[in-house]
Amino acid sequence: MKTKVVSYFSYKGGAGRSTLAYNTIPFLLNEHIKPSKESPVVIVDLDIDSCGLSYLLGVQADQIKDDVCVQHVLANGCNPEPSEDHIYEAEFLKEMIPVGNKLGYEINEAVLFLPAKDIKNVKKSNNYDDDNFLPRLKSFVEACGCYNVPAIILDSAVGNQATALVANKLASIIVCCMRPTTQFVEGTARYLQNQDSDYASIPGERKCILVPNVVPQGDVIIDGVKYPDLAIKRFLQIFSPFLYNRDEEEDWQYNAEMLDEEVFGIPAVPSFMWREGQLYTQETLDDCEKVVFERYRKLAGIINKL
Secondary structure (H helix, E strand, C coil), X not given: CCCEEEEEEECCCCCCHHHHHHHHHHHHHHHHHCCCCCCCEEEEECXXXXXXXXXXXXXXXXXXXXXXCHHXXXXXXXXXXXXXCCHHHXXXXXXXXXXXXXXXXXXXXXEEEEXXXXXXXXXXXXXCCHHHHHHHHHHHHHHHHHCCCCEXXXXXXXXXXXXXXXXXXXXXXXXXXECCCHHHHHHHHHHHHHHXXXXXXXXXXXXXXXXXCCECCCCEEECCEEECHHHHHXXXXXXXXXXXXXXXXXXEEEECHHHCCCCXXXXXXXXXXXXXXXXXCCCCCCHHHHHHHHHHHHHHHHHHHC
């Protein structure tokens, strides 16, 4: 089985990357992948300095073992050694934290989580060497493939952090989210141009979904200019070289379905200003949340088909 690797990425912090992952993963699980105990989805928190997804999933520090966290994998790698035993006989899988129910999936053990331990910085380890992060995390991905894992979902770090670079090199699908500000969008465009030219990958190997996130709703007049109209036009202008001047020989291919001017990105959710939530598991939604709920569903469908 070829394991699909998806990386949620942002050029800088504050894009709502972990919250985006937290809200689209339930759609991937329930409407597309439908994992089982025998073929579980694996989710990895690679943001080792902030551990955003570990917090969102409610994983407590005392639940995380020193040898069952992402820092341990980055420092030691993983020995696949496939066997005929049941999947939970695989040492690197059987002690991961089951989180299916927290993500609205009925089979709790069908979704396994490798957390980041914020009190165990890999820099304090004698084995710390970010030049070896890629082969070590790659060995983890290969081991998952040996045990029928259909998908690995990585909550990346940001920018040029070592774990972010590794996540994007291993992923076949990159969900690149950004706020619709000129600073954020121009910075992301420069970053992607540099990354694209540096990669020696198979042409068309990486699919990058461009996702405006936390997009303000309603018109606001600033210095006589109407927002978010100007931000949307600027966004499309900046990314036009990525979308229209490329061919199938390019290393990265960009998906612009979330840039539709009529249905632009993921709207801001007012309630998320005060609490980071998950819409999929809520019993009632207000009108704004219903719109965002469908945008999360749309993004999950794009991820699934690539």
